Amino acid sequence: MDLLAQVLINGVLLGGLYAVMALGLALVWGVLNIVNLAHGAFIMLGAYLAWYFYAYLGIDPFIGLPLTAIVMFCLGYVMQRSLLNLIVRAPMFNTLLITFGLEVVLTYLAQLFFSADFRTINPPYAGNSIAIGPLVVPLVRLMAFAVALVLTLGMWLFLLHTKLGRAIRATAQNLVAARLYGVAPRHLYAVTFGIGIGLAGAAGSLYGTVSQINPYIGATLTAKCFAISIIGGLDNPLGVLVGGLVLGIIESLTVLYVGATFGDVASFGILVLVLVIRPSGLLGKTA
């Protein structure tokens, strides 16, 4: 019973992190109608950025998180403005291909500049944990979970209540109408993509503190983010949070009861299953 509770706690903590990872992908997908296959590679990049900030400048990953996010936002903004705006109205196949190409380029550059070695961000408190009765809650994971919750709720409030957030939602619903009401789509698309990549960067810094990073983690993370977006739907950051928690818990349970190598199998199996049963997502409205 204790074991099950412990696994559930691990799953929930992992799920919060997954939610932040998927948040950017779901936002970009919902607003720009681009499934960014390079999303995982951007998470990887954010993780390395946080690692460098910590290893060379001594900036704590949790304090450096906004910095990483801002740098990644700028990268995303420039990338959308200069490159992706060119193909944003192209057929789905082309947008998939171009982000796929970006993924290959980013992975290669990471391997070139960061080497293929495994790295972890290890702040001095990395080994600490909080004991609740027989259960152990690793401090770093708890902090990552808390940041993840704050970011998700922040995103939700931002989209709901700020002028920019409303403009983004309006564009997602109807580009032409949004344009008539004075939204400048090139800038707005770039801002949206920038926010998506900034979130990927934030997720990357969190990921680097709880897990090992190497240049090749991108593709798997992209597929997981996609699975979460499918489960949670694209309309609402809170749906993504639910999707992340579901995936985190299922993965942890599978690792415990079936075997360590089956964690990814379970999450992707669920992805395929959900896609086949309800292609618009479990919580999403009809696409």
Next chain:
Amino acid sequence: MRVLRIGLILAVTVVLAALPLFGSDVLIQFGINTLLLAVLAQGWNIIGGYTGYASFGNSVFYGLGSYGVGIAMVQWNLPFAAGLILGGVLAIAFAFLLGIPVLRLKGHYFAIATLALAQVMSAIVSNVSIAGQNIGLVLPPLNNDYLFYELSLGLLIIATLTVAWLTRSRFGFGLIAIRENEEGAAVMGVNTTLYKVLAFALSGLFTALAGGIHAYWITFIDPESAFDISLNVKMIIMTVFGGPGTLIGPVFGAFVLSAISEVLSSEVTNVAGLFFGVVVVAAVVLMPRGIADVMRHFRSSGWRYFIENLRAHRI
């Protein structure tokens, strides 16, 4: 013009077939790799180029073909041909079993579902004892590159002839109709589910046979290399670069890109990955319909062709 083109293709085929007579060992090995990649591109062309379903999971078929040969030869002591048949049967069975649910999905959903399948296959096969788990299988060596070269070339010719048949058969027109407008095709009486699954199976069959030949040539397979996801990268980029939905485009793309990446790799180690990525980004922006389309329009519109493509889909 038509006679000229067929003559040219025949001449190239003859030269390719005769290459082992005068080529060096290195050239023949490069040739085997390139020919097999061209088969993969041509196989992807059937499902991705003609049917319009962007599969990011064709590497699964490649792995099944490799393991078909591996299991038949190592575990059951059967001849190579039986292994190829086993690999082909596995691929077709997979295409039917998973194709029926997955091919109901459209666009992004299909692409990501296949990507996810590709990512889990190596984890699953690592737990199958007959497949040697995560250690892999060592096949009996056959030191005859000449044979492997001609086998690969033969497979590429069959694959290309099959695609040529697609361009003029009822089945092929059905696939193109699905690509252009699936609901329209269904209304016109195309059994879309059957056609899509058959296209998936055909694509998978060629991919599996290429995997089988490669496995026997390399004499070693393990889950990581047999279900290598980066193969999807290569087959898709080669097809898109050459021209998806054309007969010769994917083969041409495979030859050109393999040659360039080989030259690059000999200069700078492992730069090929970067090269493939840059090529696909540039190709999507500048020539989304591939070299085949560039050749068709470059003479009339010149450099404007690229600028028109740049402007076509921007916001």
